[in-house]
Amino acid sequence: MQTLYMEEFKKIVGEENVLTSHEELYCYSYDATPGYSHLPEAIVIPENVNQVSDILKTANQHKIPVYPRGSGTNLSAGCVPLKGGIVLLMTRFNHISDVDLENLVVVAEPGVIVGDLNGMVARHGLIYPPDPGTVATATLGGTIAENAGGLRGLKYGVSKHYVMGLEVVLANGDILHTGGKNVKDVSGYDLTKLFTGSEGTLGVITQATLKLVPAPESKKSIMAVFKNLDYAGKAVAGIIAAKIIPATLEIMDNATICTVEDYAHVGLPLDAEAVLLIEVDGIAEVVEKEADKVLNVLKKNQADDIQVAKNDAERDRLWAARRAALPALAKLRPTTYVEDATVPRSKVPDFLRAVSRISKEFNVTIGTFGHAGDGNMHPTIVCDIRDPQEMDLVKKAMNEMFLSAIKLGGTLSGEHGIGLGKLPWMEQQHGSKAMEAMKAIKRAMDPNLILNPGKLVGEC
Amino acid sequence: MQTLYMEEFKKIVGEENVLTSHEELYCYSYDATPGYSHLPEAIVIPENVNQVSDILKTANQHKIPVYPRGSGTNLSAGCVPLKGGIVLLMTRFNHISDVDLENLVVVAEPGVIVGDLNGMVARHGLIYPPDPGTVATATLGGTIAENAGGLRGLKYGVSKHYVMGLEVVLANGDILHTGGKNVKDVSGYDLTKLFTGSEGTLGVITQATLKLVPAPESKKSIMAVFKNLDYAGKAVAGIIAAKIIPATLEIMDNATICTVEDYAHVGLPLDAEAVLLIEVDGIAEVVEKEADKVLNVLKKNQADDIQVAKNDAERDRLWAARRAALPALAKLRPTTYVEDATVPRSKVPDFLRAVSRISKEFNVTIGTFGHAGDGNMHPTIVCDIRDPQEMDLVKKAMNEMFLSAIKLGGTLSGEHGIGLGKLPWMEQQHGSKAMEAMKAIKRAMDPNLILNPGKLVGEC
Numbered sequence: 003m004q005t006l007y008m009e010e011f012k013k014i015v016g017e018e019n020v021l022t023s024h025e026e027l028y029c030y031s032y033d034a035t036p037g038y039s040h041l042p043e044a045i046v047i048p049e050n051v052n053q054v055s056d057i058l059k060t061a062n063q064h065k066i067p068v069y070p071r072g073s074g075t076n077l078s079a080g081c082v083p084l085k086g087g088i089v090l091l092m093t094r095f096n097h098i099s100d101v102d103l104e105n106l107v108v109v110a111e112p113g114v115i116v117g118d119l120n121g122m123v124a125r126h127g128l129i130y131p132p133d134p135g136t137v138a139t140a141t142l143g144g145t146i147a148e149n150a151g152g153l154r155g156l157k158y159g160v161s162k163h164y165v166m167g168l169e170v171v172l173a174n175g176d177i178l179h180t181g182g183k184n185v186k187d188v189s190g191y192d193l194t195k196l197f198t199g200s201e202g203t204l205g206v207i208t209q210a211t212l213k214l215v216p217a218p219e220s221k222k223s224i225m226a227v228f229k230n231l232d233y234a235g236k237a238v239a240g241i242i243a244a245k246i247i248p249a250t251l252e253i254m255d256n257a258t259i260c261t262v263e264d265y266a267h268v269g270l271p272l273d274a275e276a277v278l279l280i281e282v283d284g285i286a287e288v289v290e291k292e293a294d295k296v297l298n299v300l301k302k303n304q305a306d307d308i309q310v311a312k313n314d315a316e317r318d319r320l321w322a323a324r325r326a327a328l329p330a331l332a333k334l335r336p337t338t339y340v341e342d343a344t345v346p347r348s349k350v351p352d353f354l355r356a357v358s359r360i361s362k363e364f365n366v367t368i369g370t371f372g373h374a375g376d377g378n379m380h381p382t383i384v385c386d387i388r389d390p391q392e393m394d395l396v397k398k399a400m401n402e403m404f405l406s407a408i409k410l411g412g413t414l415s416g417e418h419g420i421g422l423g424k425l426p427w428m429e430q431q432h433g434s435k436a437m438e439a440m441k442a443i444k445r446a447m448d449p450n451l452i453l454n455p456g457k458l459v460g461e462c
Numbered sequence: 463m464q465t466l467y468m469e470e471f472k473k474i475v476g477e478e479n480v481l482t483s484h485e486e487l488y489c490y491s492y493d494a495t496p497g498y499s500h501l502p503e504a505i506v507i508p509e510n511v512n513q514v515s516d517i518l519k520t521a522n523q524h525k526i527p528v529y530p531r532g533s534g535t536n537l538s539a540g541c542v543p544l545k546g547g548i549v550l551l552m553t554r555f556n557h558i559s560d561v562d563l564e565n566l567v568v569v570a571e572p573g574v575i576v577g578d579l580n581g582m583v584a585r586h587g588l589i590y591p592p593d594p595g596t597v598a599t600a601t602l603g604g605t606i607a608e609n610a611g612g613l614r615g616l617k618y619g620v621s622k623h624y625v626m627g628l629e630v631v632l633a634n635g636d637i638l639h640t641g642g643k644n645v646k647d648v649s650g651y652d653l654t655k656l657f658t659g660s661e662g663t664l665g666v667i668t669q670a671t672l673k674l675v676p677a678p679e680s681k682k683s684i685m686a687v688f689k690n691l692d693y694a695g696k697a698v699a700g701i702i703a704a705k706i707i708p709a710t711l712e713i714m715d716n717a718t719i720c721t722v723e724d725y726a727h728v729g730l731p732l733d734a735e736a737v738l739l740i741e742v743d744g745i746a747e748v749v750e751k752e753a754d755k756v757l758n759v760l761k762k763n764q765a766d767d768i769q770v771a772k773n774d775a776e777r778d779r780l781w782a783a784r785r786a787a788l789p790a791l792a793k794l795r796p797t798t799y800v801e802d803a804t805v806p807r808s809k810v811p812d813f814l815r816a817v818s819r820i821s822k823e824f825n826v827t828i829g830t831f832g833h834a835g836d837g838n839m840h841p842t843i844v845c846d847i848r849d850p851q852e853m854d855l856v857k858k859a860m861n862e863m864f865l866s867a868i869k870l871g872g873t874l875s876g877e878h879g880i881g882l883g884k885l886p887w888m889e890q891q892h893g894s895k896a897m898e899a900m901k902a903i904k905r906a907m908d909p910n911l912i913l914n915p916g917k918l919v920g921e922c
Binding site: 105149 | 835
C-alpha cells in the first residue's frame with residue numbers, strides 16, 4: 003500500500019490507531035482456522051461510525067481491500083486478509099447504549115463481547131440467546147456477521163433471529179440504518195437479514211439492535227447412553243415427535259466418547275455408540291412435565307443408561323463430558339478442524355454413519371459431536387498440518403464429508419460460516435444459478451469488491 | 463402487447479390458460495386496496511416451475527411487466543398491474559407435497575390457501591403460525607411475498623420466521639433453490655429472507671419449505687376495559703415486563719369500541735378509552751400461571767372491568783368484539799383503508815393519541831385496533847373515495863399518521879407490505895442511502911425491471 007493512503011488512514015483515526023509493525027501485522031494475519039494466513043498491510047482501529055465511513059471512502063476510492071474483524075475467533079478463515087489491504091479492527095466499538103426493558107431490546111456496538119452483553123442483561127432477568135462456544139471472547143459484530151449459533155439453537159434459534167436492526171457502513175462509505183425496535187416490520191427488503199451472516203462482504207456493522215428474551219426460570223439436564231446409534235437417532239426424532247423442543251439436545255459419537263473418557267474420566271462406557279445430553283428449560287411446571295416425557299422417549303428407545311441431574315452440581319458434571327469434547331479431541335493431534343456440516347434433524351444418524359465410514363476409508367481421525375436436535379454436527383478432524391501426505395487424506399475426507407451432508411439435504415455450515423474454508427463446495431450446495439444471484443448482490447453492494455474480497459461467494 | 467408475445471405465452475401454458483377478455487382483465491386490475499386499478503394485457507396461468515421459467519424468459523426478452531398474484535387480498539396495492547403486461551396467476555400451484563413430521567416442516571406450493579395448509583397440519587397436532595385476517599382466502603405465495611403476520615405475531619412472529627427454503631424463478635428464467643430443511647443454515651447470503659417480503663419484485667416463488675410448530679394444548683382469553691388509555695398502555699408494558707409473551711395482545715381504541723358496540727351490541731362501555739384482549743397459550747399449567755400474572759397486571763393498572771373466558775363459548779364471545787372491529791368500521795362508509803403503521807410496543811399509547819389528534823384535526827373518521835403486544839396498529843380510515851374534497855383530507859391525515867409512526871421509531875408496515883400504497887413515505891423511513899441500496903439489489907436481480915415494476919422500492 004502506498005504511504006499516501008496510510009497517511010489518509012492516520013488522519014482519520016490518529017497515528018496511534020494504525021498499526022504497521024511486522025509483529026502486529028502477523029497477529030492479524032490469521033484467525034482460528036488452521037492453514038490460512040496472509041499478512042495485511044495495516045491494522046486500522048476506528049472508534050466511531052464516521053471514521054468507518056471515511057476509511058471505507060478512502061479504501062473504495064483506491065480499491066484497498068478491507069477486512070472487518072472482532073476477536074478473530076472465526077472457524078472458516080473469514081478474518082484472513084487474503085489479498086492484503088487493511089484489517090478494520092472493531093474492538094473500540096464496545097458500548098452498550100440502551101437496555102430497553104419495555105421493548106425487550108438492547109442496542110449495542112459490534113466490539114462488545116457476547117458474554118459481557120449477557121452478563122449485563124442477566125441483571126434484568128433477560129438473555130441474548132446466541133451462545134457460540136467462544137462466548138467469552140467473541141464479539142457481537144463477528145457473531146452477527148457469521149450468524150453464529152450455539153448450543154441453544156434448537157429452541158432459541160441463531161443470531162439472525164435476534165438481530166432486529168443494524169447500522170451498517172457500505173463500501174462507498176454510505177451509512178445505512180436497517181430495521182429497528184419494531185417486532186413486526188415489512189417495510190422494504192430485509193436488509194437486516196441480508197447483512198446478518200454476510201461475513202463482512204457487504205458492509206461493516208457499526209451498531210446492532212438486538213431482541214432479548216426472558217431467562218428461563220428452571221432447567222433440567224438428562225444424559226442417556228446408547229449402545230446403538232440408530233436408537234439414539236430414534237430417541238431424537240421421538241423427542242421432537244412428542245412436541246418437545248428442548249433448549250439443547252446434544253450428541254457425541256463413539257470416537258468422541260472414547261476421547262473424552264480418556265481425557266476427563268467421567269465414566270462414559272467405551273462401547274457406547276452415542277451419548278445424548280438433553281436440557282429442557284422454562285417455567286418449573288413445564289420443565290418437570292417435559293423432562294418426564296423425554297425420559298419416557300429415552301426408555302422406549304433402549305437407552306442403556308439414563309442420568310438426571312438433581313441439582314446444579316450434578317448438571318455441571320453431566321455437561322463436563324460435552325464441554326470436554328473439543329479440548330479432548332484437540333489434544334490428540336497438533337491440528338484441529340472443527341467443521342459444522344448440518345443436516346435435517348432426521349438425517350443425523352445417516353450423517354454420523356457416513357462420517358464414521360469416511361474416517362475409516364481415509365484413515366483420518368474424526369470425532370463428531372454436536373447439536374442433534376437441530377442437525378448441526380461438529381465433525382472434528384484432528385491431524386498434523388505439517389504432514390503433506392496426511393493433509394492430502396484430510397482434504398479428501400473433508401470433501402467426502404461435505405458432499406455427504408449436501409446429499410442428505412444438508413448445508414455446508416450451520417453456524418461457522420463459509421469464509422474461505424467451505425468455498426470449494428458452495429456451487430455444489432447452491433447450484434450455479436443461486437451462486438450467480440449471490441454474486442450479483444455482492445457486486446451491487448460493493449462494486450469495487452473491497453469488502454472481505456474472495457470470501458463467502460468467492461471471486462466476483 | 464403484440465399478438466406475437468401472446469402466442470408465445472399460449473404455447474407455454476396452453477390457450478385456455480391465457481385470459482384476455484375485458485371482463486377477465488378487469489377482475490385482475492385491482493386488489494383489496496381502494497383507489498388503485500390498472501388493466502393488465504393478459505392473465506397467464508402456469509401450472510409448473512418450467513412454465514414459469516419459460517414465461518419469464520419471454521417476458522424478460524421483450525421487457526413485458528409481470529405481476530405474480532394469488533388471491534389478490536393485498537392491502538397495499540401490490541397486485542395492481544400498474545404498467546400493463548401480464549398477471550401471473552399462481553392459483554394452479556396448489557399442492558402440498560411433503561408433511562415431514564420428523565423435521566417439523568411442510569413443503570407446499572404458493573397457490574395453497576393458508577387456512578387449508580393449517581387444516582392439513584392440524585391433523586398432526588401442528589400449526590403454521592402466520593394467520594392474516596384473510597387466512598381463509600389468502601394464498602401462501604402472497605403471504606410469503608408480503609411477509610404476512612396476524613394476531614399471533616407477538617409470540618409466534620410473522621411469515622419470515624417460518625419460511626425455511628424457497629424455489630424461486632428469477633426475472634431471467636433462472637430457477638433457484640434457497641435454504642431447505644436445515645434448522646441452522648449459514649451457507650451464503652440469506653436469499654430465503656430476501657425473497658420473503660420482496661412483494662414479487664425480485665422473483666416468483668414456486669415452492670416453499672415451511673417450519674411448523676406444535677399446536678398449544680391450552681388457551682385462555684381475558685378482556686379488560688380501560689377508562690384511561692395511559693393505563694391500558696401501562697398494562698401492555700407491565701405484561702411484557704412480567705416476562706409473559708401472550709399469543710395475542712390486542713387493543714381497540716374508543717372510536718372502534720363505539721363503532722363495534724353500535725354494530726354488534728356486545729356490551730362495551732362507550733366511554734372506555736381502550737379495550738385489551740389477551741390470550742395466553744401453551745401447556746395447561748403455564749397457561750394458568752401466566753393468566754394469573756396477566757390478571758394481576760391488569761388489576762394493578764386500574765382496569766375497570768375484567769372478564770376471563772371460562773370455556774370456548776365465552777372465549778368466542780370475547781373475541782366477537784375484536785372480530786367485529788373491521789366489519790363494523792367498514793360498514794360506516796363506502797371506502798375503508800386498513801393501514802398497519804407499527805411502532806415499538808412502548809410507543810403504542812403515544813401513537814394512538816397521535817391518531818386521535820389527526821382524526822380530529824382533519825375531520826376524518828379513524829378507528830384504531832390492532833396488535834398492541836407487538837406495536838402493530840391498524841388505524842382504519844373510513845371515507846368515500848368519490849368525494850375529492852374528503853379524499854384530500856384523508857390523504858393529509860394519512861401523511862400525518864405515517865410521519866407520526868416514523869417519528870416514534872416505527873415503520874410504515876407491520877404486515878401488509880409497501881406496494882404502491884406506502885411508497886411515498888419509504889425514503890422518509892429508510893433514508894436515501896438505504897433506498898439506493900434496495901434499488902441496487904432490485905436492479906441486480908431484475909435488470910430489465912419486469913417483476914412487479916414500480917412497487918416497494920419505486921422506480922429504479
